[in-house]
Amino acid sequence: MDRQTILYRGSLKSCNYRCAYCPFSKHPMSGRELEKDKEQWFSFVRAFPEKARELKSRALLVVPYGEALIHPWYWEGLGRISASGQADAVGAQTNLSFSVLDSLDIYLKAGGDLKKLRLWATFHPRMTTVRAFTETCRQLTDAGVLLCVGAVGVPKNLSVIRELKEALPEEIYLWINRMDGLRRRYTEEETEAFLEIDPYFSRELLSFPADPAGCRGRIFMEGDGKVRTCNIGTIQEQPVLTCSRKRCSCYLAYGGRADFMNRILFGPYPLFRIPRRPKAVFFDIDGTLVPQGVSCEEQAVPQDILAGLKALSKEKTRLFFATSLPVKEAMKRCGSISHLFSGGIFAGGAHLLWQDGAQKKEFFYFLDESCLEEAEALKEKLSVRALACRREGRVYKITLCRPAHSSWSSQDIKTVGDRLSGIRDGSLRCFAEGRCLQIVSARATKEEGVKTLCRWMGISPLQAAAAGDSKEDEEMVRICESFLSPLATSP
Ligand code: SF4
Known part of the structure; x- marks a missing residue:
């Protein structure tokens, strides 16, 4: 489930750093202006619990024009909001130039919960050193604060950004922002170099x-x-x-x-930009990886999804399909991205496959041949075709296909349920997808597939994530969802 993050920007427009390109470094604020910012902030802090309840939001990210965290009132307010019971996560964009000890002290005295604090820290190579910046990062992580760190992708800063990457603890994600003022495309070498630093670049x-x-729900x-x-x-909203x-x-x-x-890359509150790094991700194909009904060639996979898949793969996350298609059909449709995947849950959960280099594990939930005979007996009554998926002669999925553009009514599904003894005794299940009714073992579900594949890999479903858009996907997504719980840290 997507959760909302409230973004807050006060009237603050100033910074203690003096970056040449930034308008806020040149805008000093008077004591009165700062007082106004403080008043506005505290009035926001007081209103937050009610506002957040009304908006169904449980997270706050302060995105100031300039640097907010050098002002103690921001720390006090963040502490108060984190203690309000209405926030899972609170944080701010910052240059990390505050005193960690003093600031965390104010936050804690205001009732702040360090587990909820998340910082988005930007490294300014002209204003600080790699050593000083990473030392602050270390102090924060030692205190249990989650943070991400980033820099603008200025090609001539590549070596210092590489140095920063080297010096940062491995668990801290270093993002690179595209340089807007570059006025040319990045060269291939520059792109590769930044991708080495930031797999999400x-x-x-x-x-x-x-x-x-x-x-619509963004605030x-x-x-x-x-x-x-x-x-x-x-x-x-209107007219469209x-x-x-x-x-x-x-x-x-x-x-x-x-x-x-x-959500998969950055958890339930992606705006904090702290990656969740699941160990495995399960993707439905139709309507999720590719628009419904479109052939799954590389160009049919939307660019943002493709970039996400590549980033996950670079992060060594194992990717799996989770589909009602049989493996051959899935691989055919996803030919150009299939090399990123390590197998999957196929035929609605009736066929499980994990491939890791030379290692391969496979499992089928087979059906009795009599199920097919019973299904074939329905062909005339329901005007359908009965197709069987087989492995070495044994059936593991039956599909009853209606003519094009005709979907399954609940009455027809009931007829199938009444005529198939396996459905009556609970050993089979069926589910409709467009003009097809799929019949598989009752134990064959995407949810059970996730559990089995995770067991094979030696991980828990809580370390996995899943995406899908149909009822068949709901349980699979749910059992992985607690991985995305707001306070879960990277496993
Ligand atoms: S679609 Fe418009 S409102 Fe939505 S994120 Fe993009 S720019 Fe913002």
């Missing part, structure tokens, strides 16, 4: 077409109480749902869209 290079369908709040959908786009932008051109835009890839 190809998502930054994508031009995500605006898709407001995933943005961006300003100090003066204004509420917007997103930091860059404005949504219009549209966004004022053509592209979701920054992470706060595309990373906050309600889509399964954001």
Whole structure:
């Protein structure tokens, strides 16, 4: 389930750093202006529990113009919100230039829970050193704070960014933002170099077409109480749902869209940009990896999904299909991405396959031949064709196909249930997909497939993630969902 994150930006417009390209470094704020920012922030903090309940949100990310965390009131407010019982996660974008001990002290004194604190830290090579920056990161992780770290992908900074990667603890994700002012494309070498540092960098290079369908629940709040959908786009509902932008051109835009890839890569609150790194991910094919009914060639897999799959694969996450298609059909349809996958749950769970180099494990839930005979006896009554998937002559899935464009009514499904003894005694199950009714062993489900494959790999389903859009996928997603629970850390 996608959860909402409230983004807050107060009237603060100043920073203690002096980066040449940044307007906020040149904008000093008077004591009065800072006082106003503080008042607005505390009024937001007081209103947060009710607002969050109303919006069904349980997370807050402060995205200031400038640096907020050098001001103690932000720490106090974050502490109070984390203690409010209405937040699973609180955090801010920061340059990490605050004193860790003093700041965490204020946060804790305000009732703050360190397990809920998440920081998005940006490294400014001209303003700090790798050593000082990583030392602060270490202090924070030692205190139990989750954080991500990033830098702008300036090609001439490659060596210092590499140095930063080397110096950071392995569990801290180092993201690279595309450099907007580059005025040229990255060369292949530069792209490869940044991808080595940040496996998700190809998502930054994508031009995500605006898709407001995933943005309706997004909340961006300003100090003066204004509420917007997103930091860059404005949504219009009538006459049709549209966004004022053509592209979701920054992470706060595309990373906050309600889509399964954001959730798989970055957990239930992807805007904090802290990867979840599941050990395995199970993907339904039709309607999930590819639009319903489209052949699954590489160009049919949306670019953002493809970039996500490649990032997961680079992170050594094992990828699996979870589909009602038989393996041959699935591989044919997903030919150009199948090399990224280690097998899957096929035929609705009746066939399980795990391949890891030379190692291969496979299992089938076979059906009795009499099931097929009973199904074939229905051909005339229901005007269907009966097809069987077999392995070495033994049946493991039966599909009853209706003519094109005719779907299964509940009455027809009931007729099948009444006539098939396996369905009557509970040893078989059936489920409709468009014009096909699939019949498999009652033990063959995607959920059981996830459990078995995870057992083969020596991991728990809690260390896996799953995505799918149909009823058949619900249980599979649910048993992996606790992995995505707000406070779960990377396994
Ligand atoms: S720009 Fe923002 S509101 Fe518009 S589609 Fe992208 S994320 Fe949604």
